[in-house]
Amino acid sequence: MFKEINVPNRTIMTPGPVEANPVVLRAMSTGTLGQFDPAFTSLMQEIKEMLRIAFNAPNNECLAVDGTSRSGLEAALFAMIEPGDKVLIPAYGRFAYLLAEIVERAGGDIVLMERDWTGTFEQAEIIERIKAEQPKIVAMVHGETANGQCQQLEEVGAYCQANGIYLVVDCVATFGGMDIKQDEWGIDIAIAGTQKCLSVPSGMSLVSISHRAKAFIESRFQKELGLGADQRNERFIQSNYLDLSQLMVYWSQNPINHHTEATNMIYGLHTGLRLFVQEEGMEKVFQRHQLNNNALIAGIEAMGLGIYGDRETAMPTVIPVMIPDGIEPNKVRDILLEEFSVEIAGSFGDLNKVIWRIGNMGYSSRKQNVLHVLGALEATLLYLGADIQAGKAVQAALKVYR
Amino acid sequence: MFKEINVPNRTIMTPGPVEANPVVLRAMSTGTLGQFDPAFTSLMQEIKEMLRIAFNAPNNECLAVDGTSRSGLEAALFAMIEPGDKVLIPAYGRFAYLLAEIVERAGGDIVLMERDWTGTFEQAEIIERIKAEQPKIVAMVHGETANGQCQQLEEVGAYCQANGIYLVVDCVATFGGMDIKQDEWGIDIAIAGTQKCLSVPSGMSLVSISHRAKAFIESRFQKELGLGADQRNERFIQSNYLDLSQLMVYWSQNPINHHTEATNMIYGLHTGLRLFVQEEGMEKVFQRHQLNNNALIAGIEAMGLGIYGDRETAMPTVIPVMIPDGIEPNKVRDILLEEFSVEIAGSFGDLNKVIWRIGNMGYSSRKQNVLHVLGALEATLLYLGADIQAGKAVQAALKVYR
Structure with a gap:
């Protein structure tokens, strides 16, 4: 006999998943809509707007991936990396190694820059290493959940922006709890989750993409088979599910069918973002x-x-x-x-x-x-x-x- | 100004997403638990049990992927395909081409077997083609949502089982509405979703893995970096997020950290499965x-x-x-x-x-x-x-x- 869900009440003081806001939970139990229902797609467009506010990046391409935080990390890295591309990863905690794991799976050439887990890097050290290594991408963690350390980024970002290097940053543990100044800090792709400071249950990842990263990703667009006129691309991204070039189209005003959007998670995300950027502020x-x-x-x-x-x-x-x-x-x-x-x-x-x-x-x-x-x-x-x-x-x- | 979620009531008679069962929606608004809370992991173990019942495969490895239906298709194909592996795809509708799209991204060698979309294949035709092509994997769709056609599988499955060929089947549009006799039909990996006949919102994919497919997938296990003692594998799966070898461990009684489970979707899935296998039956x-x-x-x-x-x-x-x-x-x-x-x-x-x-x-x-x-x-x-x-x-x- 399987019984109905009846779980204990917990005080959750972990670094995620944390207690979901009851207002979010209530919104999640709203009746499902079709993914192309105008009443639904308008919510997705509002989420884009709210994400731009939340990331302090008013002109970025923003969207949610239907997967937990690391799905957004993988989507970002798979979109930016082609086999053999050099990726510099400054590591001061566990989640830099997750980035390395994903880069390996993408066939990237990993350069790990390691230190102990008691602190962060001087930005000048990272810039020196970038100069020496000339990577295509720098991938790093803003706030490291394993040790509670938070890396300063603005000088690294400025250098990357000035030198044609893409900066991809995991903001999962800080988004919603600290201000993420994506434009000011020169981050090309910032990735966050829902189950931490936003107090929405786990299951979506938030991705905010700069203009130049967007242009690069679009150059790899491949329309999937089975949808009429083909559009093939030799440089296709290695995942279809996590293909940001397709997801950007799916989240546009003229979507092409991809996955079936996770309607009720979208209700929760919309609500969590509204509470964050508007209600509490x-x-x-x-x-x-x-x-x-x-x-x-x-x-x-x-x-x-x-x-x-x-x-x-x-x-x-x-x-x-x-x-x-x-x-x-x-x-x-x-x-x-x-x-x-x-x-x-x-x-x-x-x-x-x-x-x-x-x-x-x-x-x-x-x-x-x-x-x-x-x-x-x-x-x-x-x-x-x-x-x-x-x-x-x-x-x-x-x-x-x- | 962003307003609270307040959407129209719809009668949804599409092939998904359909109206979620109100009992499921209510369960989804239950307070979040930590992913390793025993009160939560016991729900995951019950989901495994219910999936075995639902797929008529009492000894299979069953789990849910935190993504929409196609994430499960990609997880299954990425786990089974190594670069250059030949995959035969009999196509009688749109979603066979999605399988081909995913196989291409996995570096598989695609053999498409096409017919018009008004019907399905005679099983003998497929078996003849298998004999001629000697693929490692046959990937196909059980029920094709694009045209409402449903492919008979038991002879194809029997042939695959007897000849060391893996059969991967997309059951997204039939699971929960028609009986899926996975063992009897000789399916190695059956994949389904939540947002169709199970009446759980979109956002999870259900995967049921045979003993021999499990053994193959385990041979590709790579423990991710950043978790202590390394365990590398030259034949690692090309996605970390959708790595079934890791997900099987995550869903086991001795989990290794991977993603943060989508708690409230799990509540919905548990409830939808309970209504299906037990309450209504x-x-x-x-x-x-x-x-x-x-x-x-x-x-x-x-x-x-x-x-x-x-x-x-x-x-x-x-x-x-x-x-x-x-x-x-x-x-x-x-x-x-x-x-x-x-x-x-x-x-x-x-x-x-x-x-x-x-x-x-x-x-x-x-x-x-x-x-x-x-x-x-x-x-x-x-x-x-x-x-x-x-x-x-x-x-x-x-x-x-x-």
């Missing part, structure tokens, strides 16, 4: 994330726990908390979930034994959650006999708020 | 589709309209209606939408001028919709001065029901 959303970040940091430090990595380059949406000596990391997360219905995250690779990650994203980034997770974490650590300060964490956070 | 669902198909056909014929293609090999989920002489196809669809809030579909390529397609799928496949679409189509054709029988269509359908 971007500036206030960023202030809220910053305030809650400050309260979380104050609470964690008051407890006597360390925070991992360079604080100068930390982002406000993920807090990497050092695991105290003698404490079993997964035990803490299990008790938090089982007793407090609170979810926090581990990390990736070797860092999984060093830090927990507390997310501060979207609808989950609110006072009640901050105070609850601090109280629950303190109680759990005390229960396990950790050597921490009792009774300080929530007080410190309250002081930030009041 | 597969046999009754198929009977309902057959009954409503009979009523639609009776009504269309009573109106004096023709039905396209071989009726012997027609499927019950899409009815290709001949457009009467002198009637502008799009004009009829526009009036249906604007005045009656009824959506029917055109077709693809040259067939777009020859037929309309009336879908009979999932939650949309119900008596009230059948009677409404027949009445609305008759009224619209009369309004435009078409030479049809007045007052007969709904009566003929009523006779089928009573």
Whole structure:
């Protein structure tokens, strides 16, 4: 016997997926429309407009890919890379390696520029390496969810723009929680997701494409077979599903059939974007994330726990908390979930034994959650006999708020 | 100013996306869970079980891809094809050409076996061609949405199973409306979607993988970079996002991180599958589709309209209606939408001028919709001065029901 969906209520303080905004969830249960119904295509056009606002790129080609965040990363890299193209990837955390993984699958020539995961790069270092390597593309991560670090980009972007190099940036962990100034920073393709600071469930990826990247991608357009008059292209993109040259047409005012748009996810995305760019407003959303970040940091430090990595380059949406000596990391997360219905995250690779990650994203980034997770974490650590300060964490956070 | 989602109520009688079941929509607005929350992963395991029931393949590896139907087609073909592999594609409609498009992108060697779109192949013809070509893979469509034709498969499957050839079948337009006997028919990978007879919104693809196909795909497994100890593979699949070797692990009891599962789509899929395999029950669902198909056909014929293609090999989920002489196809669809809030579909390529397609799928496949679409189509054709029988269509359908 399979039972109807009836899941526990959770306080989700991970770096995604976070709690979806209830207004978004309600919108997602709206009745389905046909994908070419004018009442539906007008929503897609509005999403394009809102994405341009959200990415601070008023003239870009914007669209959503029907897949999770990494589908947008793959779509962007597959569109830009032809076999043998050199791609420079500065890596200061786990998700740079995902970019490398995708570049490998695209047949690109990978140049990895690595450092430890405690901080980011000086922009001058990256520019030096670009000069030395002369890549076609620089692909990197804006905010690294694995360690909470955030890379400055504007000088790198300016250099790329001036020198005919394409800059592709993973903004998944920062979009919606920090301002992404795509035009100002010189990013050719910025990619984000829905399940983090936008508080829309996972399942769509957001892609914003500069004028020159668009022109390049269009040069690879191949109309798919079975739709009448053929239009073949020797330089076709290696995926049909994630073919940005087709997706840009599909999202235009004169679409050619491609996939069947994920109608109800579109309802959710439209709603999440509207709440972000208009109802609460971007500036206030960023202030809220910053305030809650400050309260979380104050609470964690008051407890006597360390925070991992360079604080100068930390982002406000993920807090990497050092695991105290003698404490079993997964035990803490299990008790938090089982007793407090609170979810926090581990990390990736070797860092999984060093830090927990507390997310501060979207609808989950609110006072009640901050105070609850601090109280629950303190109680759990005390229960396990950790050597921490009792009774300080929530007080410190309250002081930030009041 | 962007306004909240407030869309018209439609009667959707296209071959997808169709009206989502309200029970599914309600489930989709359930609060988000973390992707590794045991309360969530248990739902994924139940989905696997329900997919095995739905595909009549109790020992298969089943999973959902976070993308629309064609993402599953691409995942299956990318997993099975290595560059230069020969793929035979018998084509009797538009979606065989989509398979060819994907095979081309995978670097496969395409052998197209074409016929006109009025019927299907004799299985013996296909087997002869397989013998002559010796392909590694046969890829074909079970039910072709463009023309409403449905291909018999069991002899082709038996031959493939006996001769070490993999059979990959697009069941998108039939799954949930007709029984798919995957094991009995010898299908190695069957692919379906959510937005047709399952009445779940678009956005996921369902994939069911035989034991031998699973073993082949596993031989290409490459663990992605950034997750600790590397596991490289020279024969890696060309997509990371749609890598079935990784997705099978992600859907296992011991998952390795991949994408962030589309939680709320999973709620919808779980609910749609439960309604299909358990609440209404597969046999009754198929009977309902057959009954409503009979009523639609009776009504269309009573109106004096023709039905396209071989009726012997027609499927019950899409009815290709001949457009009467002198009637502008799009004009009829526009009036249906604007005045009656009824959506029917055109077709693809040259067939777009020859037929309309009336879908009979999932939650949309119900008596009230059948009677409404027949009445609305008759009224619209009369309004435009078409030479049809007045007052007969709904009566003929009523006779089928009573």
